[in-house]
Amino acid sequence: MHKWKIAVVAIGVVLFVAWCALRPERLFMNQRVHEAMPAATVSPSQAIESGTFYGIAHPTEGIATIYRMQDGARMLRFTNFRTSNGPNVHVYLVAADDAKDNETVQRAGFIDLGPIKGNIGDQNYALASDVDLSKYRAVSIWCQRFSVNFGAASLTTDHRISQN
16 A cells, blocks of 8 residues: 555656646647837838748748847847747757758757747847858747757848838
8 A cells, every 4th residue: 555655656746747847738828929129110121131930840930030220239020920839949040041950950050049938929039249140041949848940930131021
């Protein structure tokens, strides 16, 4: 009888640790964010480059645009963005022309812009002044917990840019 109680407690601890590590409820809960453009507004001509998100491991859609603000700062903005939610999802600028798979992101190198603010909606990410946009040509929505590329956008200056 005593071994049975220890087994139940051990299973409970394992399940709790697995839940903390995997956070399965995030697969079913959306985090919406609707950030406006910063107060220092920009005109569409100040958009530097953009790309359309596409899904890799999870359906992902929307537009990624890099803007040069009036004060010279640069910002990455997602518009009409949507992807799956998950544990420890981050936004990466990738040193490759495209982030089409997990290996490309890991091999090429990246700059971590921080945790994703929400899996649905418009959002802004500041870029450091020393980021070389001729090197970092793609955006990846990356799950750090599982080393999985949810989706990506290849950035180009040829993409038709519109401001939202």
